[in-house]
Amino acid sequence: MSTATNDESRARGKAPAGERIADWADGRLGIYSLAKANMRKIFPDHWSFMLGEVCMYSFLIIILTGVYLTLFFHPSMNEVEYHGSYVPLQGQLMSEAFNSTLHISFDVRGGLLIRQIHHWAALIFLAGMFVHMMRVFFTGAFRKPREINWLFGFLLFVLGMFTGFTGYSLPDDLLSGTGVRFTEGAILSMPIVGTYISFFLFGGQFPGHDFVARFYSIHILLLPGIMLGLMVGHLILVFYHKHTQFAGPGKTEKNVVGMPLLPVYMAKAGGFFFLVFGVIAVIAAITQINPIWAMGPYRPDQVSTGAQPDWYMGFAEGLVRYMPGWEINFWGHTLVLGVFIPLVLFGLVLGVIALYPFIESWVTGDKDEHHILDRPRNAPTRTAFGVAWVTVYMIGLVGGGNDIIATHFHLSINDVTWFVRIFFFAGPVIGFIVTKRICLALQRRDRDKVLHGRETGIIKRLPHGEFIEIHEGLSQEQLHTLTAHHQYEPAEIGATVDENGVERKVPAGEKLRAKLSNAYYGEDNQIPKPTVEEYKEITSGHGHH
Amino acid sequence: MPEENLPAAQDHPHGAVSVADEEHPFSDPGLPPHEHRIQDIDERAAKRSERVVALLFTISMLATVGFIVSYVTIPHDKSIFVFPIGHISALNFALGLTLGAALFCIGAGAVHWARTLMSDEEVASERHAISAPAEVRAQVHADFKQGAKESALGRRKLIRNTMFGALTLVPLSGVMLLRDLGPLPGTSLRHTLWAKGKLLVNMNTNQPLRPEDVVVGSLTFAKPEGLEEASEDFQNEIAKSALMIIRLQPKDIKDKRELDWAHDGIVAFSKICTHVGCPISLYEQQTHHVLCPCHQSTFDLSDGARVIFGPAGHALPQLRIGVNDEGYLEALGDFDEPVGPAFWERG
Numbered sequence: 001m002s003t004a005t006n007d008e009s010r011a012r013g014k015a016p017a018g019e020r021i022a023d024w025a026d027g028r029l030g031i032y033s034l035a036k037a038n039m040r041k042i043f044p045d046h047w048s049f050m051l052g053e054v055c056m057y058s059f060l061i062i063i064l065t066g067v068y069l070t071l072f073f074h075p076s077m078n079e080v081e082y083h084g085s086y087v088p089l090q091g092q093l094m095s096e097a098f099n100s101t102l103h104i105s106f107d108v109r110g111g112l113l114i115r116q117i118h119h120w121a122a123l124i125f126l127a128g129m130f131v132h133m134m135r136v137f138f139t140g141a142f143r144k145p146r147e148i149n150w151l152f153g154f155l156l157f158v159l160g161m162f163t164g165f166t167g168y169s170l171p172d173d174l175l176s177g178t179g180v181r182f183t184e185g186a187i188l189s190m191p192i193v194g195t196y197i198s199f200f201l202f203g204g205q206f207p208g209h210d211f212v213a214r215f216y217s218i219h220i221l222l223l224p225g226i227m228l229g230l231m232v233g234h235l236i237l238v239f240y241h242k243h244t245q246f247a248g249p250g251k252t253e254k255n256v257v258g259m260p261l262l263p264v265y266m267a268k269a270g271g272f273f274f275l276v277f278g279v280i281a282v283i284a285a286i287t288q289i290n291p292i293w294a295m296g297p298y299r300p301d302q303v304s305t306g307a308q309p310d311w312y313m314g315f316a317e318g319l320v321r322y323m324p325g326w327e328i329n330f331w332g333h334t335l336v337l338g339v340f341i342p343l344v345l346f347g348l349v350l351g352v353i354a355l356y357p358f359i360e361s362w363v364t365g366d367k368d369e370h371h372i373l374d375r376p377r378n379a380p381t382r383t384a385f386g387v388a389w390v391t392v393y394m395i396g397l398v399g400g401g402n403d404i405i406a407t408h409f410h411l412s413i414n415d416v417t418w419f420v421r422i423f424f425f426a427g428p429v430i431g432f433i434v435t436k437r438i439c440l441a442l443q444r445r446d447r448d449k450v451l452h453g454r455e456t457g458i459i460k461r462l463p464h465g466e467f468i469e470i471h472e473g474l475s476q477e478q479l480h481t482l483t484a485h486h487q488y489e490p491a492e493i494g495a496t497v498d499e500n501g502v503e504r505k506v507p508a509g510e511k512l513r514a515k516l517s518n519a520y521y522g523e524d525n526q527i528p529k530p531t532v533e534e535y536k537e538i539t540s541g542h543g544h545h
Numbered sequence: 546m547p548e549e550n551l552p553a554a555q556d557h558p559h560g561a562v563s564v565a566d567e568e569h570p571f572s573d574p575g576l577p578p579h580e581h582r583i584q585d586i587d588e589r590a591a592k593r594s595e596r597v598v599a600l601l602f603t604i605s606m607l608a609t610v611g612f613i614v615s616y617v618t619i620p621h622d623k624s625i626f627v628f629p630i631g632h633i634s635a636l637n638f639a640l641g642l643t644l645g646a647a648l649f650c651i652g653a654g655a656v657h658w659a660r661t662l663m664s665d666e667e668v669a670s671e672r673h674a675i676s677a678p679a680e681v682r683a684q685v686h687a688d689f690k691q692g693a694k695e696s697a698l699g700r701r702k703l704i705r706n707t708m709f710g711a712l713t714l715v716p717l718s719g720v721m722l723l724r725d726l727g728p729l730p731g732t733s734l735r736h737t738l739w740a741k742g743k744l745l746v747n748m749n750t751n752q753p754l755r756p757e758d759v760v761v762g763s764l765t766f767a768k769p770e771g772l773e774e775a776s777e778d779f780q781n782e783i784a785k786s787a788l789m790i791i792r793l794q795p796k797d798i799k800d801k802r803e804l805d806w807a808h809d810g811i812v813a814f815s816k817i818c819t820h821v822g823c824p825i826s827l828y829e830q831q832t833h834h835v836l837c838p839c840h841q842s843t844f845d846l847s848d849g850a851r852v853i854f855g856p857a858g859h860a861l862p863q864l865r866i867g868v869n870d871e872g873y874l875e876a877l878g879d880f881d882e883p884v885g886p887a888f889w890e891r892g
Contacts, residue, residue: 042670079775085622093774109621112637113644145675178823178839181784185821185886195734195888200726205733205781206822242672250576255669257576264663271655278649285641286630300784301748301766301816303824305838320856321840325820327858332892338858339821339886371672403841413841414854476564476574483571532571539570 043265044245044258048139051132052238053269055156057276058125059231065118066220072108074100075216077172077209086293094172094297097212101171101292116284122164123289124280126312129157133353137386140374141244142357144367149237152230154354159227161312166219168290168310172212175290177298178307180211186320189339207300246373247484249477253371306404311397316346318399322420349396353389363516364488377446378485380439381520387435388428395420395427436525443527446482449474450530451538473539483529491517579666594661601654608647615639730890735883737769737786739864744770745788745813745874753873754790759811764828765790766816769876785884787816787824788864790874793833793847800849806865808874813864814850815884818842820857822885835861858887 015023026032043049076096082089084099085106094102104111133153136142142150165183169176184206187198203210242256251257259265295304309317319342326337360382376383398405399420406413453471460468474482493514496504519525564570584591615636623635677685698705744753748766759765767788772779792811798804803812816824823839833847842855850861862884865877883891 042668045667107621109616109636110640112634113640116637116641181823182821182839188886188888189821191889193889195730195890198888199728199730200723203727206784207780208727210727241675242670249574250667250669252573254672256672257667257669259665259667264659264665267655267659267663271652271659274648274652274655276652278645278647278652280645281641281648282645285638285645286627286633288633298780300780300822301768301787301824303826303838305827307823307839320821323856325842325852325856325858327887329892333889334887334891335889336858336887338856369675403838417841417855473564476566476570476572477577479564479571480573484573532569535570 038239039262040260042256042258042260044243044256046246048135049243050272051128051135053272054276055125055128055132056231057273058121058128061121061277061280062118062125063224065114065121068114069104069118070220072100072104072111075170075213077212089293092297095212097170097172098297105293113284116289117280119289120283121280122167123310126160126164129160133157138376138383140370140379140382143370144361145241145369147357149234150357151354152234156227156230156234158350159223163219163223163227164310165313166215169215170212170219171292172298173292174295174298174302174304175307178303179309181206181300186339186343189336189343191335244371244373248481251372308401308404314400315393315396318396319345321402322399322417322424349392363513363520365491374485377439377442380436380526383439384432384436388432391427391431392424395423440527447527447530450479450482451535487526487529488521490522576667576669582661582665584661591662594657598654598658601650601657605647605650608643608650612640612643612647615643734888737879737884738772738782739769739786739876739879741876741878743876745790745866745876746770755872756809756811756868756874759790759792761792761794762830785817789814789816789825791846797847799847803849803863806863808866808868811866812846813866814846814861815880817885818857819859819861820886
């Protein structure tokens with residue numbers, strides 16, 4: 001039937017060109033069915049939903065600028081003598097990798113700009129992913145059906161870290177070479193296989209002649225290829241699940257309220273790509289990043305003070321800095337706990353946050369889909385756990401920069417290190433307790449607002465001289481928004497004795513689950529939200545308190 | 546709380562705002578009515594927005610022209626002073642700002658267009674359950690069982706087992722191919738270029754060191770004779786054999802072995818940190834401590850280079866040195882333990 005209309009319009013020669021191209025494509029790709037589902041797809045609006053966009057756009061910028069850089073970069077460790085236009089390094093021996101990076105920075109017009117955009121975009125990409133991940137965590141957007149997308153995002157973050165690391169190691173400069181040496185030391189600490197992995201990675205002893213070429217193919221092909229796939233999957237799932245939204249009038253678990261992709265989000269999101277790119281370009285114009293010419297080519301016997309990795313590796317750097325130097329020697333072997341424990345902790349700390357959605361869904365036993373976001377205060381234990389995790393991460397960052405902190409604030413490096421050692425344990429506990437108290441207090445305030453209205457700040461004097469503040473009741477929209485969240489009941493272990501008086505064995509898993517559930521939703525761990533009855537009793541004027 | 550303070554006792558207990566649904570005050574009142582923007586009602590305001598968007602797009606075009614002009618006209622080695630940044634590359638500055646402006650203005654124009662002129666009416670669209678309805682689920686299960694049955698995979702165990710066997714083994718070829726990524730470690734981590742009779746060569750002057758070249762309070766870096774910067778394996782060898790030489794008053798040396806292995810108070814330690822292999826280079830004259838600038842492991846050079854702070858696990862290896870007949874410092878052998886970071890086979 002559509003063929004008939006097509007023929008007709010072609011016969012009259014009146015269909016506009018765009019329409020004819022679309023018809024042509026539809027006949028081969030079926031684009032109309034795809035467009036029907038997606039062209040006017042509704043996206044909810046909230047400022048925090050743009051964090052993921054920042055990541056996507058900076059990733060695209062990294063790919064664009066990265067392709068440009070590959071046109072000039074030589075991933076080789078052959079020694080050459082420098083004869084470029086940067087005078088202070090004239091005649092220096094250096095690897096071709098370092099030499100070509102100098103060439104990009106000083107002799108290719110715009111090369112420095114693209115290099116700096118590439119590096120800045122990488123920092124912003126990682127920072128964006130971190131913040132985006134926290135947004136998803138604290139609003140509970142990882143709950144069913146989005147657990148897999150959470151894992152995709154997590155993998156993007158972890159792979160992003162390693163892509164960044166292999167990238168900044170490519171110029172073979174003194175700073176990044178020091179980081180590679182650190183990586184070699186960390187690999188050597190692995191029991192049994194460490195030495196072998198190190199020799200296979202570096203093609204023999206450190207530094208060898210191979211790692212730049214190997215890191216290059218990992219950095220420009222292997223990891224970004226996987227990441228591109230994950231990102232496409234991430235986006236497909238965002239489309240397929242439809243975006244989450246915050247509670248509010250007209251918003252339910254069964255709908256999505258917002259504005260259509262065409263034209264509003266096409267313009268906003270498309271425009272946002274240019275905004276992100278523009279801002280990064282300006283940063284690259286005015287803010288120097290990784291001036292490898294100031295550090296010089298890598299030599300394993302040289303180093304500079306204040307050596308720092310890029311920020312996203314700072315947490316790992318911190319772990320190795322504040323770990324005591326434990327080493328156990330036995331039967332001709334050495335267990336290098338001082339380096340190996342940080343390596344394991346690095347994986348554990350990241351792994352815990354990756355698995356959190358599954359832990360929480362086990363505790364709640366909730367099998368429903370969730371599309372309405374939680375306000376962080378309404379999930380106090382989750383929020384407190386998230387803050388504890390961020391605290392561990394931040395303590396790691398502080399530890400990774402202990403020398404910078406010591407020199408900038410005129411503190412003793414030993415004191416800073418000891419502070420970090422203690423707060424690695426104490427920080428998350430304090431963070432957890434304080435956050436939970438704040439969440440509960442905010443829940444109480446919401447409850448008061450619903451039941452007693454908003455404090456207007458207007459003081460009224462009563463005939464007998466007493467002063468009172470007028471409270472203004474909330475609108476139904478506000479009442480609904482503040483009471484829309486679901487509150488779980490803590491799980492019970494059920495009867496441990498059956499009707500015949502025979503004791504039932506309670507599995508340890510069930511006990512743990514009941515305990516955790518109580519820690520999440522038990523008395524004192526969440527404030528019961530006001531009920532309609534309470535509200536009516538107060539507002540009807542017959543309340544007795 | 547006195548009765549009067551309760552909202553119910555006030556004149557307008559709930560101010561001017563009223564709850565539409567008295568029976569279900571917390572129920573969802575539905576989407577609020579759409580509020581028009583000034584551009585929706587006033588065509589002049591809409592025109593103004595249009596002009597702003599067009600202006601932004603125009604600026605972007607001009608900025609691109611500026612980018613091309615800068616690229617062609619500004620020499621790549623010209624530096625300019627920009628307050629408060631300092632002296633920077635003029636070309637990088639001009640290209641970055643023009644490119645940034647060209648991109649940013651496109652974005653700003655598009656967003657302003659979307660915010661002021663495109664419809665901002667919120668609409669609701671329904672969600673559908675992600676999981677399939679029961680009959681679809683049943684159908685898929687049935688189809689799968691049918692397919693599995695037709696394949697006879699479950700019945701013909703011999704095919705199944707050999708297939709799994711073949712599929713398990715075939716990746717081994719890929720693993721095998723990785724073998725030549727590097728040589729096996731062997732004992733290469735245990736040996737350095739140092740050997741009996743090798744002279745200690747000053748890293749900076751490239752001259753063999755004499756005891757009188759090393760004064761109390763100084764820190765000298767040395768390499769074994771014969772190792773030149775231009776040599777093929779310089780990086781690999783210096784990564785293990787880099788040496789740190791200081792002179793102490795023999796009476797200040799607390800460790801007996803250190804004193805035995807020294808020459809007249811001159812001690813030679815590996816420069817490579819035993820933590821993860823950074824070169825150690827921060828020396829405190831008064832305390833004889835050296836600090837690794839990477840992870841702050843601190844070693845006491847007057848006490849066998851033992852670790853006194855930080856994450857390193859063991860002392861820096863010491864090289865036994867003496868003086869040869871011509872009066873030059875020489876090694877009396879290789880290090881007696883592996884230098885650098887610890888590893889499983891170190892023992």
